[in-house]
Structure formats: C-alpha cells, structure tokens
Amino acid sequence: MKIRGIFCYTTAANNEEYRKILKKRNGWTAALIAVGVMIAAAALTAEQSGAAALPEYILGVYCGFGTGVAIAGIILFARNMLLLGNEEKLKKDRLENTDERLMEIGNRAVRTATKVVLLVGTATAMICGIYEPVLIKAAIFTLDVFLFAYVAAYAYHKQKI
Amino acid sequence: MQTRIAQYRKERKVTQEELADAVNVTRQTIISLENGKYKASLVLAHKIAQFFGVAIEEMFIFDREDENL
Numbered sequence: 453m454k455i456r457g458i459f460c461y462t463t464a465a466n467n468e469e470y471r472k473i474l475k476k477r478n479g480w481t482a483a484l485i486a487v488g489v490m491i492a493a494a495a496l497t498a499e500q501s502g503a504a505a506l507p508e509y510i511l512g513v514y515c516g517f518g519t520g521v522a523i524a525g526i527i528l529f530a531r532n533m534l535l536l537g538n539e540e541k542l543k544k545d546r547l548e549n550t551d552e553r554l555m556e557i558g559n560r561a562v563r564t565a566t567k568v569v570l571l572v573g574t575a576t577a578m579i580c581g582i583y584e585p586v587l588i589k590a591a592i593f594t595l596d597v598f599l600f601a602y603v604a605a606y607a608y609h610k611q612k613i
Numbered sequence: 614m615q616t617r618i619a620q621y622r623k624e625r626k627v628t629q630e631e632l633a634d635a636v637n638v639t640r641q642t643i644i645s646l647e648n649g650k651y652k653a654s655l656v657l658a659h660k661i662a663q664f665f666g667v668a669i670e671e672m673f674i675f676d677r678e679d680e681n682l
Binding site: 465547548550551552553554556 | 633637638639641642645651653654656657
C-alpha cells in the first residue's frame with residue numbers, strides 16, 4: 453500500500469505549476485538537511501569534547517535524530533530531482549498529490565491519528581506522571597499548544613472560507 | 614452516491630485511465646466514483662459531466678432518501 457505524506461498535497465493544475473512547487477520544496481529540503489547535519493555535528497562535538505552537561509545517551513539520541521533528519525532530507529531531495537527530470541513520473545506524482553479522494557483519505561487519517569495521539573498521550577502522561585511528574589507538565593504543554601494551534605487555525609480558515 | 618460514469622464511459626469507449634487523465638485525478642478515484650464509494654466534489658462533478666457533454670444531474674444520481682431529504 454502506497455501512503456502519501458501528510459504535507460504532500462498541492463493544488464497544482466499542471467506539470468509546470470507542480471515543477472515550481474517541487475523546486476520550492478527542494479529549497480526547504482536543503483534547509484532540513486543543513487539543520488539535521490548541524491544537530492548531529494553539535495551532538496557529536498559535545499560528546500567527543502565531554503563539555504556538555506547532558507548524559508551520553510541523550511547526546512546519542514540527538515546525534516541519531518540529526519543524522520535521520522539529514523538522511524531523510526537527502527532521500528527527499530534526490531526523489532524530487534528524479535521527478536523533475538522525468539515528465540511522466542512528474543505527472544503521476546502530481547495527480548497523486550492533487551487527487552481530491554486521496555486528500556480526503558489523508559484528512560480522515562490525520563483526524564484519526566490526532567484522536568489516538570491525544571488519548572494515548574494524555575493517558576500515558578497521567579499514568580506515568582505518578583512516577584515522573586515532568587511527564588504531566590509535558591503533556592499539559594503539548595495539549596495547550598495543540599488547542600491554541602487549533603483555535604488559531606480555525607479562526608484563520610473561517611475567514612478564508 | 615450512484616453515478617452513470619461507467620455507463621457513459623463504456624458507450625464512448627473511454628478507459629478509466631483516459632477519463633482520470635482528462636479530469637486530473639487518479640484511476641483509483643474513477644473506480645471509487647463508479648462503485649459509489651466516493652462522492653465527487655462539485656468541481657470534479659463538473660469536470661466529469663463536461664467531459665461527457667452532459668448535465669451533472671444526468672451523470673450523478675441524487676437520491677433524496679440517501680441524503681435524508
């Protein structure tokens with residue numbers, strides 16, 4: 453089963469418009485690669501110099517995260533370049549990213565995933581918070597950010613539609 | 614929602630792929646529309662009806678009971 457990315461959908465009406473969107477996306481992807489490399493390099497440097505006050509395994513997590521982000525960015529960049537050089541593949545990808553049924557499927561999947569994350573996140577924080585109180589603070593912060601973002605986005609889209 | 618897409622497509626000897634290309638959607642969306650699994654947006658309904666040169670209500674069968682009217 454092929455799954456489309458959450459942020460892949462566009463409204464490009466033809467290949468030319470989609471080409472411009474992909475080129476713009478590649479700019480962001482390059483920035484993502486740079487951020488990934490910087491995170492990994494900073495963690496690696498801190499680990500080797502021993503100057504950081506963080507435990508070694510946390511530095512390993514940062515290093516792995518940065519490397520993962522950079523690798524994902526490189527793969528995405530290469531994929532976009534491949535698409536830009538092949539008109540047929542570009543068209544196929546454009547149709548999949550502008551198809552209204554696939555958008556609807558994506559929207560429903562996001563709604564379901566949001567419910568699961570909110571429920572599981574809250575339950576985990578409440579239960580694990582007994583042993584580690586910082587988890588409750590983290591959960592409350594995440595929920596507040598989510599609710600604020602939802603209200604702001606709702607107000608914005610209400611003006612638009 | 615039931616449609617007459619498959620009927621018109623067969624009459625005009627148009628493949629699902631050709632129709633999908635003409636209205637800028639994937640072939641799977643045409644299949645879902647033909648099976649009644651997916652309701653097209655107004656824009657897509659217009660595009661499909663225009664492709665076959667018929668009115669929207671001729672292509673898409675609006676069932677008042679299904680819509681609780």
